[in-house]
Amino acid sequence: MSQVECVGVTAQSTEYFDMIPIFGVTAKFSITIGDFGFISSSFDSSFFVHKTNSDITLLLLYVDDMIITGNDLAGLEILSDSDGYYLSQAKYSSDILTRTGLTDCKTAPTPLETSVKLTPLDGTFFRNATLYRQLVGSLFLSAPRFTHYAVVLRILRYIKGTMFHGFHFSSHSSLELRAYSNADWASDPIDRRSTTGYCFFLGNSLIFWRSKKHSIIYRSSIEAKYCALADSTQELIWLRWLLTDMGISHSTGIVLCCDNQSIIYIAYNDVFHKHTKHIEIVILCITMLLGALYIFILQLPLIRQLTSLSKHIREADFGN
Template sequence: MDIPPGCSTVSKTTTVCRLQKALYGLKQSPRAWFGRFTLAMKKYGFQQSNADHTLFLKHRHGKVTALIIYVDDMIITGNDEEEISKLQNQLAAEFEMKSLGNLKYFLGIEVARSAQGIVLSQRKYVLDLLAEVGLLDCKPADTPIMLNHKLGEYPYQKPTDKERYQRLVGKLIYLSHTRPDIAYSVSVVSRFMHSPSNRHMEAVMRILRYLKGSPGKGLLFSKNGHLNIDGYTDADWAGDATNRKSTSGYFTFVGGNLVTWRSKRQKVVALSSAEAEFRGMAKGMCELLWLKRLMADIGFSPRFEMNLFCDNKAAIDISHNPVQHDRTKHVEVDRHFIKQNLEEKIIRLPFVRSEDQLADILTKAVPTKDFYNSLGKLGMHDIYAPT
């Protein structure tokens, strides 16, 4: 502890601080811990990534060592075995920590390895959640949300237990880190945290019943022989029945493996489908540019243009045409941003058919057949499913 500023009259050599409150729980404690840890990593020769401040990298003799930290849990990986062993010894000498061996379980995420690749899932997390709600023996649902649902805030709706609703939705939000199949449905139910109704709770229970059918489903990361960065972006124009706002979503792939996704309702009402697609396209492009910076920090900068697949020909044509258009005057900044990246040959906008648009499941509820076709293309597998 350091003597606080202003205590100049107190002898700093013989005075100690009497804590009135524990360090844990203070707003400053995470910042102080992370600052202390960052100084230690820089002392070891690691550099903090500008794309992700929790990622530390060290390049040596053509090899790379990476450490990523969440509070006081960390993962160390890379192809420099000597540097990894050295870093573990340095951290153990300076902090109270120990190595738990090969990564198997991290923050509720299970890691399984095989000849096909690495699978991330949250099976135990799902089963614990179902046991808490009492749905371990329920009948599974085919999809996480009903087709043509009209969820919204209506007068005279029957309220439900607000604390229970918020707790369940919060757990589902964390679960969506490895389950892109529930991303859209979770984004819908999370809109009503402040005043949930019985219908909203029924929608949450349907998500849980869907999870009962495949609790061990997760993402497969396999070696495909390339590190190309691709994305799929889509938007559902005026899909919200309450305020007519659009919902946009994107999937991004690195080396043919799904790495990030997002489903989010847009902040303003779009006046045309082209405008809604433009806003979604700009968000997907920002994600691709962030992935490009992150890959460059690691040492694997993409050698080719990144593809952002879109199923709206009007939005693609307007992106290549700098002429002002009535449908784009409300998204002029997004249009110039997209046009600049096209001219610099950083990104391409190939057209994809609507039936092949993977991001469709992030913008609206789709039929069961289309839903499972998209999941198969996303690389989702259930290693616990009976053969």
Template sequence: MDVEKDALEASHTWDLVKRQPDMSVIGCKWVYTLKMLPEGTVEREKARLVAQGFRQEYGVDYEETFAPVAKMQTVRSLLAVAAMKEWRLLQLDVKNAFLHGDLKETIYMERPPGYTRGDDTMVCRLRRSLYGLKQAPRAWFEKFHATILHAGLVQSENDPSLFLRSTSRGITALLIYVDDMVVTGDDSVGIEELLLVLRSAFNLKELGDLSYFLGLEIHRSTAGIHVGQRKYIVDLLEEAQMDDCLPCNTPMEQNLKLRQLEGDLLSDGSLYRSIVGSLIYLTHTRPDISYPVQIVSQFMSAPRKPHWLAVQRILRYLRGTQEVGLLFPTGGASILEAYSDADYAGCQDTRRSTSGWCVKIGNSFISWRCKKQDRVSKSSTEAEYRSMSEVSSEIVWLRRLLAELGVTCQDPVRLYVDNTSAICIATNPVLHDRTKHIEVHVHYVRQLVAEGTVELTYITSEDQTSDLLTKAVSTSRHWFLAHKLMLRQLHQFEGGC
């Protein structure tokens, strides 16, 4: 607490002023946490003074609050490019990041509990943003944004959390997620210049080579970069009291169909919602559980016993695959490819179909999605066509993002589909009678094909990689597709142990 208070006073976070009768004064409290290392040991004890922002009034104490955070697709793309080009990855942290933001509004706060000796009529008039304030994230990002632009970097047009500088020496890239940063590139001089600017502007903590970022455990060797979430899985199993459960080979029973009103209601659905919410974050490195997690997440409002049994099955699968993670191999050609599939009318309650697609650069998978479509399709061809339209938008965005990172993709991008009728619809505008009921925006994929941006290629259902994102499959097929998605055990990764 003393260290935190000294940091607040050193940055001149507030001025002490006399309390007036017409002042709106918010409270504050101390929050205590333990900073943990990836292996589960305590790094340090931490105390933080947090303002009671819930007492702020919109239009009086704050207005805009939004601050961008990095997309996980951008994080994976940056790791994939760094692995391909063998760039060094540096990890940075800003101490008391929110204290760097300048407040535009006049906000009064009670003095910190435990440090109120003296005149009780005094209150704090905040000069800088403080954790807990509604506008704190935005104020910090505005300060960081101004500093980083002054250093010569340019904000990405495709992800506002990515900043880049391209010179004759090479590329410098910085990705920020609140106060955690990753710096990479092939311009060593430019990276050192950037670090000098950051050191002078902020209380910077340099953590060396990237190893633990947003709960992702990063291991590097000559083979590439392995990204997993072992500690996250261990903590999740402990929360569900399943840390000693028997593992199973697949995350979902084959041909299992869950319904909204089937089975008895759980007496308390809070644990269900907590576990499923955690599983959703785990899908950022585990596409092999995307489909079952998408299924169980549909019953968050009123979970029932069969739904909880399905969640337990996912946890049992994770129990035996704690060290499985994504592999981003070193080297390889910068070829962008995508796979698209759909499960026609798979939802038992709404009869809507499920879209599943994934995109890779070289041998590194950087984007995937499993989602129930927003309306009923009249045929399996229409369901496939909708999925193709979704992944086509992702392809266009990823091409632009990778171009900013210095990776030029081939033209056109191959999109592998296992439905010949859907390919015909996208390439043959004469089939009007079959497609007149499909909305115009779905024909976006047809436009990309005509422009030469996307090339549709038939692939057999047996080789369709995105099949794992649309249905539960047998054990042998599950691991065949998981291997194609570049999921590897850590002990299989060279130098990972």
């Protein structure tokens, strides 16, 4: 089994690049973008890099959508000094609070209360669906309830208290990649599906995070957490390859942190029994990556599990 097959990363179909009209001329996208000095990534055929002595431009294509970024950023609220860059969305947050008439409201210490469990049928209908849609998007969009809107207001109160918070990308930080993985087992009160959460740091800088609800029901928390570990490992290896394209290589394994000793034992001991046979392929993939020293799995206390922020945690723990 190759490394690509193991982590589930496959080259995207070249159909995306075959025939794309550019300035009225139909041409292969990969050839056309190559004429501008872009080089296709060896690990993701939809990812292109353009480098000069002082600048780097990154282009990611998906079907007919394109994202372009680089070290010459524009259109963001960015402050820079000798310590690095600080990114925030203060104006965006202020506009939302103004739109909802919450500029003078009290702040909230956390986004959600620990007891909140939302379902599509809670409470009575919220009649201003347009306002709800503008604030939330697709969550319970077909029939929003007052209980849903009350949670939105709580989140907005939290945003008001953290309006000037943001991301700090330190110029003195190391370029060591580090990851955190977790799962909230059977967290949906309706269908009892689990939620995976993981985040990646480059040095001290948070560069990637995701929270995803699973499409199947897991029979145990171990199964849910191990599959979450597999998902985060797949993304982690992909990210490692992309960083290599950007000139940031890792000569040692990447530390992947979790808070469950049982799944660490399974990962380092590929001995299967009746309780794990349905996820043997997932276990084998992670075991192979461990053996190749691509990753190391490290146990850490629950209080230090950063992905627990995707759950409803106490105010004191949230502050810490």
